[in-house]
Amino acid sequence: MINKEIQMKASFKILLSLILFIILNNNLIYADSSKIDSLESQLKKVAEEEQFEIFLQLSKKYRNNSFKKSFYYAQQALKISKKTGNKENEIEAYRHIGAAFKSEGNLEATIEQFEKALAIEKELDNQKGVADIYNTIGDIYKDFDNYDKAQINFNKAIEISKKNDDEDAVSFALNGIGTIFYKQGDYKRALRMYENSLRNYLKLKDSEGIAASYHNIALIHKQLGEYQKALENTFKSLEIYEKLEDEQGISLSYSNIGTIYYYLENNDKAIEFFRKSLAIEEKLGNVLNIAGKNNNIGSVYTEQKKYKLALNFYKRSLKIYEKFNIKNGVAIISDNIGLCYFGMKQYDKALFYNNKSLKIQKEIGNNEGIIYSYNNIGQIYLKKGEFNKALECFNKSLKMSKDLNLKTTIIDSYRNFSELHEAKGSYKKSLEYYKKLTILKDSLLNEESHKQIAEMQTKYETEKKQAEIELLSKDKALKEAEIKKQKYIKNGLILGSIFILIFAFLTYNRFLIKKRSNKLLTSQKNEILEKNEALNQQKEEILSQRDLIEEKNKNLEKAFNTIKRKNKNITDSINYAQKIQNALLPPEHYLNNILNDYFVLFKPKDIVSGDFYWVRQNNNRIIVAAADCTGHGVPGAFMSILGTTFLNEISHLNSNIEANEILNILSQNLKKTLHQTDEKSDTRDGMDIALYIIDTEKQILQFSGAYNPLYLIRNKELCQYKADKMPIGLSYKKEKPFTKHEIKLEKGDSFYIFSDGYIDQFGKNNKEKFKTKRFQELLIRINDMPMSKQKNVLDSIIEKWRGDVEQIDDILVFGVKI
Numbered sequence: 001m002i003n004k005e006i007q008m009k010a011s012f013k014i015l016l017s018l019i020l021f022i023i024l025n026n027n028l029i030y031a032d033s034s035k036i037d038s039l040e041s042q043l044k045k046v047a048e049e050e051q052f053e054i055f056l057q058l059s060k061k062y063r064n065n066s067f068k069k070s071f072y073y074a075q076q077a078l079k080i081s082k083k084t085g086n087k088e089n090e091i092e093a094y095r096h097i098g099a100a101f102k103s104e105g106n107l108e109a110t111i112e113q114f115e116k117a118l119a120i121e122k123e124l125d126n127q128k129g130v131a132d133i134y135n136t137i138g139d140i141y142k143d144f145d146n147y148d149k150a151q152i153n154f155n156k157a158i159e160i161s162k163k164n165d166d167e168d169a170v171s172f173a174l175n176g177i178g179t180i181f182y183k184q185g186d187y188k189r190a191l192r193m194y195e196n197s198l199r200n201y202l203k204l205k206d207s208e209g210i211a212a213s214y215h216n217i218a219l220i221h222k223q224l225g226e227y228q229k230a231l232e233n234t235f236k237s238l239e240i241y242e243k244l245e246d247e248q249g250i251s252l253s254y255s256n257i258g259t260i261y262y263y264l265e266n267n268d269k270a271i272e273f274f275r276k277s278l279a280i281e282e283k284l285g286n287v288l289n290i291a292g293k294n295n296n297i298g299s300v301y302t303e304q305k306k307y308k309l310a311l312n313f314y315k316r317s318l319k320i321y322e323k324f325n326i327k328n329g330v331a332i333i334s335d336n337i338g339l340c341y342f343g344m345k346q347y348d349k350a351l352f353y354n355n356k357s358l359k360i361q362k363e364i365g366n367n368e369g370i371i372y373s374y375n376n377i378g379q380i381y382l383k384k385g386e387f388n389k390a391l392e393c394f395n396k397s398l399k400m401s402k403d404l405n406l407k408t409t410i411i412d413s414y415r416n417f418s419e420l421h422e423a424k425g426s427y428k429k430s431l432e433y434y435k436k437l438t439i440l441k442d443s444l445l446n447e448e449s450h451k452q453i454a455e456m457q458t459k460y461e462t463e464k465k466q467a468e469i470e471l472l473s474k475d476k477a478l479k480e481a482e483i484k485k486q487k488y489i490k491n492g493l494i495l496g497s498i499f500i501l502i503f504a505f506l507t508y509n510r511f512l513i514k515k516r517s518n519k520l521l522t523s524q525k526n527e528i529l530e531k532n533e534a535l536n537q538q539k540e541e542i543l544s545q546r547d548l549i550e551e552k553n554k555n556l557e558k559a560f561n562t563i564k565r566k567n568k569n570i571t572d573s574i575n576y577a578q579k580i581q582n583a584l585l586p587p588e589h590y591l592n593n594i595l596n597d598y599f600v601l602f603k604p605k606d607i608v609s610g611d612f613y614w615v616r617q618n619n620n621r622i623i624v625a626a627a628d629c630t631g632h633g634v635p636g637a638f639m640s641i642l643g644t645t646f647l648n649e650i651s652h653l654n655s656n657i658e659a660n661e662i663l664n665i666l667s668q669n670l671k672k673t674l675h676q677t678d679e680k681s682d683t684r685d686g687m688d689i690a691l692y693i694i695d696t697e698k699q700i701l702q703f704s705g706a707y708n709p710l711y712l713i714r715n716k717e718l719c720q721y722k723a724d725k726m727p728i729g730l731s732y733k734k735e736k737p738f739t740k741h742e743i744k745l746e747k748g749d750s751f752y753i754f755s756d757g758y759i760d761q762f763g764k765n766n767k768e769k770f771k772t773k774r775f776q777e778l779l780i781r782i783n784d785m786p787m788s789k790q791k792n793v794l795d796s797i798i799e800k801w802r803g804d805v806e807q808i809d810d811i812l813v814f815g816v817k818i
Helices: 012-025 029-043 047-062 067-084 085-101 107-125 127-143 147-163 167-183 188-204 207-223 226-245 246-262 267-284 289-304 309-321 327-343 347-364 369-386 387-404 407-424 426-442 448-515 518-584 589-593 633-653 659-672 772-782 785-802
Strands: 595-603 611-617 621-627 686-695 700-706 711-714 716-721 741-744 752-753 811-818
Touching: 029 167, 047 067, 085 107, 107 127, 107 267, 107 518, 127 147, 127 167, 127 448, 147 772, 167 207, 167 327, 188 207, 207 226, 207 246, 226 716, 267 289, 289 327, 289 611, 309 327, 327 347, 327 369, 347 369, 369 387, 369 407, 387 407, 426 659, 518 633, 518 659, 589 611, 595 611, 595 772, 595 785, 611 811, 621 633, 621 752, 621 811, 633 659, 633 686, 633 700, 659 700, 686 752, 700 785, 711 772, 716 772, 752 772, 785 811
Parallel strands: none
Antiparallel strands: 595 811, 611 621, 621 686, 686 700, 700 741, 711 716, 711 752, 752 811
16 A cells, blocks of 8 residues: 655554554664655755666655655656666666556556557667566566466567577566466466476576575465475575575565465464564565455454454455455455355355455456355355255366366365255265365375474474574573482482381380280281371372472473563563664764764663654754653653654754744644643653754754753853743643744854753762752863763763662763854
């Protein structure tokens, strides 16, 4: 789905998606925005001929989130290529315009642009270029389910490429034709194409092509019910994609493994691999692939009878496929939605969606899809008691399945016939079909097959887990030694107790023998037997207690390992979040380019911080901010991401904005995002901030603040410019616009903005805060030093002040000298 441009009044859902996208991708807003800004600024500095490549880069950058901008920049590149008469550049411009239309789902306009490029390649008599464009056009038609035109263009590419010994282009076309046969359910011809393509790629030593061919071959074996071969080829492709660090290929492999586990009825494993694949596609922003992964996950939930959950995933997919007019996708999802309604016993709705799917499958010639639709429609008629209609659908499905040798759908057909005859009371026929079903299913799901598949996955995972196993083995050996030691001690105590009891009994017995007459011998014997029984019982109780203690020790060890693992996972996640937050901060090289003499003292209390600093240059204006968000750690870090995102948007949309206007808009956006509609709002999160703008031409500084002031030191005197006594976000007081202060700059002026972490820090000796007065005196005392030296002094003094006292808050001080 195409994303719209970021707007000032973005809804909370869009902004939340943006934050999650940052965390998953590590493609950060700051870096991407800076890249676009950098490219756009270069346009003004280079000659017109050099602008061509920049226009193409900008068109590609905007392709997945703004069709208008992507199209505009590609058109600008086309104008330059025509003006300079560079035909090669003109071809590239048409390709980029076509790609922009494809991202918008406009097939007709896409083909029109590539045909213009094709005409120029023919004019230049560039046969390799002609073949490449035929391949590209074939691939476009394939993606839009127009298989006849796709195959025509692939065949043209093969014909030209064979004459020019271009095996790479031939292999690409063979893979494309193979995919068409695959989608039409002609698996034998598809397999032949994929194997031919693989042989060519192996000759060329083309790793990407080899991996793609293994993946496609695996798909065929999967559909034919040859799961061992399917998994073998999938792991081959996965191994190559991992070496190439090709995330798209890794995602395809995960998806295929998930599907095989789904067919093997291992739903937990299927969900695990589908979710891995979906995470990668969301990271890459591949909307059509996201739709496919949502469908896969929905299929598993359908199998588990979690129909409402499945419908959520299906409807997400359907919305995407309908937008881009992907008929095959619409058909598959419609079938699956029908299955959900069937499971919910809403048969009329189920029949509507399955008939919709059947109609589309017939239009595009997808034989496998037609089989599934007939099976599903037949099941609905069976439930409604319309046996003749059900029988007609099942007969059509079985015939096509046998013609195509699709074992998985033959199994479905046998199951359907068994259920139909059972419903009609023909139990003998029902049993016959059930036996056929069992025999065929067992041949696909035999124990040896499961074992070999498990061994393949184990082999793939072994290297990755070896180091972990070695480490765990050492820990386990130590723990086993300790358990053994404890066991010996307990056994010794038990045996010692038994011996003491026996000795006591014997001593007492001998004493009784001496004192009592022979008349008591019989009673003494009985007494001995009773005590022996009691002793045995005590022994049993002691042994039982020992087993209980050992079991508890095992449970404690297991709980300890679980807590240890979860703690590591949480810590790893927070450490990764720290990398993201640090990447959002202005890079040092960026600050060095626009600020002559400065320092930033930034000391988060936890791994991630609620304080952040932000700098942006717009022409002759430099904007600097230091902010303190509600809380610290992870909650504060999320608030800092919101703050950085809003400041980027505000400065990007209006390069001449005033300091106080920035804070006004920032506060409005934050309140709207966090739904802070009135004083009764549950969310009171916000931020304190000091922000100023330096106009390097006019030599004027504007300042505006929310609670946090600005210090100016001029000629060894400190002047404080006070901030407004209200935060960014919801305020308890009556809100008013933020105040703007203007200062005429002089050479040697030093400006400091900061959070309250430094002045609120407690000392080790008197447990007193550092306080504002001591901070001001310190700044005046060190003002003559270079800014880098000032940073070191500030850091050293606050560390010495707190000693072994815990740091109570994030610390941020930002100093700039004019």
